[in-house]
Amino acid sequence: MNKEYVLEIEDLTVEYVVEGEVTQAVTDLNLKVEAGTTVGLVGETGAGKTTTALAALRLVPDPPGTIRSGRILVCGQDIMKLSQKQLYNVRGQDISMIFQDPMTSLNPVETVGDQITESIMLHEKLKRPQAWEKALEMLELVGIPRTRAMEYPHQFSGGMRQRVVIAIALACNPKMLIADEPTTALDVTIQAQVLDMMKKLRDQFNMGMILITHDLGIVAEICDEVAVMYAGRIVEMGTLDEVFNHTRHPYTEGLFNSLPNIKNREAKLQPIPGLMPDPTDLPVGCAFAPRCRYATEACKAAQPAAHHFSDTHFAACTAYEDPSFRIERSKDRE
Amino acid sequence: MSEVVLEVKNLKKYYKSPNGTLHAVDDVSFTIEKGKTLGVVGESGCGKTTTGRTILRLVEPTSGQVIFNGTDITALSKEELRKMRCEMQLIFQDPFSSLDPRNTVRQAIAEPIIYNKILTDKKAIEDRVIELMEIVGLAPRLINSYPHELDGGRRQRVGIARALAMNPKFIVCDEPVSALDVSIQAQILNLLEELQDKLGLTYMFITHDLAVVNHFADDIAVMYLGQIVEKAPAEELFENPLHPYTKALLSAIPIPETGNTIQRIILKGEINSPIDPEDECRFAKRCLYATEECHKKTPALIEVKPEHWVACCRCGELQ
Secondary structure (H helix, E strand, O other): OOOOEEEEEEEEEEEEEEOOEEEEEEEEEEEEEEOOOEEEEEOOOOOOHHHHHHHHOOOOOOOOEEEEEEEEEEOOEEHHHOOHHHHHHHHHHOEEEEOOOHHHHOOOOOOHHHHHHHHHHHHOOOOHHHHHHHHHHHHHHOOOOHHHOOOOHHHOOHHHHHHHHHHHHHOOOOOEEEEEOOOOOOOHHHHHHHHHHHHHHHHHHOOEEEEEEOOHHHHHHHOOEEEEEEOOEEEEEEEHHHHHHOOOOHHHHHHHHHOOOOOOOOOOOOOOOOOOOOOOOOOOOOOOHHHOOOOOHHHHHOOOOEEEOOOOOEEEOHHHHOOOOOOHHHHHHO | OOOEEEEEEEEEEEEEEOOEEEEEEEEEEEEEEOOOEEEEEOOOOOOHHHHHHHHOOOOOOOEEEEEEOOEEHHHOOHHHHHHHHOOEEEEOOOOOOOOOOOOOHHHHHHHHHHHOOOOOOHHHHHHHHHHHHHHOOOOHHHHHOOHHHOOHHHHHHHHHHHHHOOOOOEEEEEOOOOOOOHHHHHHHHHHHHHHHHHHOOEEEEEEOOHHHHHHHOOEEEEEEOOEEEEEEEHHHHHHOOOOHHHHHHHHOOOOOOOOOOOOOOOOOOOOOOOEOOOOOOOOHHHOOOOOHHHHOOOOOOEEEEOOEEEOOOOHHHHO
16 A cells, blocks of 8 residues: 655754854754654754754744755655745645744734734635635634634633644645644643544545654654654654554653653652753764663764664664663563 | 751742832742752742742742741841841852952852952961862862863852852752853853762752752742742642642653653633732632632642642642
């Protein structure tokens, strides 16, 4: 069966140059998203998750950012080759993005109905009354009564604001949606509502989705595939089951061990020692090696190659040069 | 019977607003024993931070008592309060905004020592700063660094060192790890735990993260719109939640495991306004089990089992 990819990123490298210093934000990143599935992009602050997302919409602020190399195909179109005008059409229509903070992504002096209408009129040849009608439908779709379309963002709660943002993002039925920490600013009960809704909409529209989050709980909830990023690179990628139950990369293991276990409150937290390396001064070898408990001299010498464990699962870790190597987490489970 | 460090009785904090009176904290009572941690959880706007600040009298309570080691601190004069505060400290949520950007780590940690005249000798102060840095795990080379040169985890360590400078007995930790990445979060939680064992500290731990509170607290109080709706030992609360809100809250925690079959309780409806709330159960409008009864009167917090307190009219039937 031929798979339909709505987003393909190949060998993406993004740099920021500030005062002559080069920050390597994303390095040689490859990622594909199939229609109707969700890829979770996980990692800590500064791992390059948001930069990857921005690059997919060609929104990396330039200057200081530059897409050094790479090919980005949105629904088969190479967006690096599009003109500004063509880009306007692609954004919103083919690929759309939801940002973390619903408070700052809405216009405070425009009613929510107008804000949705605006994005519809930009992309579809509809007259205002028809666009307005569609905006009301979108509001209902995300669970907000149409009677509230004339209200302003400040009259809504955080959860409802985020739903308005989602309504705007989905107004033109994009084939690909990037959600950057969509529920981080929300309370857990509201988060559950919003995630539930996003899942339904994804299935309804057969959308491809990238969900950027640092919360592995949310990943378990709605993602089909998981990519773990560290210092600008994907260090492990696989299906949800592979990454969670057959974890291979020591960093992924470290993330799991840092989380309080809700089922066993006595379990001691095992933090990852140390800090993420300075992105302006990345080591020659594996960027995680200084914090890794399995690291050897070989790890510091060169970038680790990707080791494939199945068609869908790989980890970039030098330790797997030795085929018998296993991290502690997988020893317990296999 | 162990020693009670903090007793809060019928604490209220109301704010006047143009639309009426906002009940930020509405009749909250609890006690914390020496060396224990009370976790306070709830969603944004439920009054958990205001409760923490009112206890330290950083916010003046509208009414109620806060008894710390036998002294009612709501009745203290300014000068007495200043002395008392040495024993009660606060760790803030955001290590990025709670430190003065123009002060070095040395100045930040020495400031409370100098201000409260704990030590006056320059050498002694310097030694104490270095000692505190060691206690919280900051490398001595960072002593001349400014906050912007430190990452979030280290900044939070500075915040903790400042709180410890006065040898406090009780610390209100207000979302101390919410702004940190998970790997760093675990470092700080472990540090706070070690300090508790070593120095015999008592904590009030305010958070919205249920997984963290379950790991960290001995007892947990769940707040909803200014009131405590349920309070129990952590294990009991997680295994046997009784209030419908607690149940929904616990079911909403995303668990980092595959193949979870937990039945999510998705709450419908929006949160009531905390401005001039009516005398009814404040959760009733979102509650799956609400009856007429629930709209008649605010339910009282009742001890339904030893140590397990619930404020729900239908608690008896729903068990």
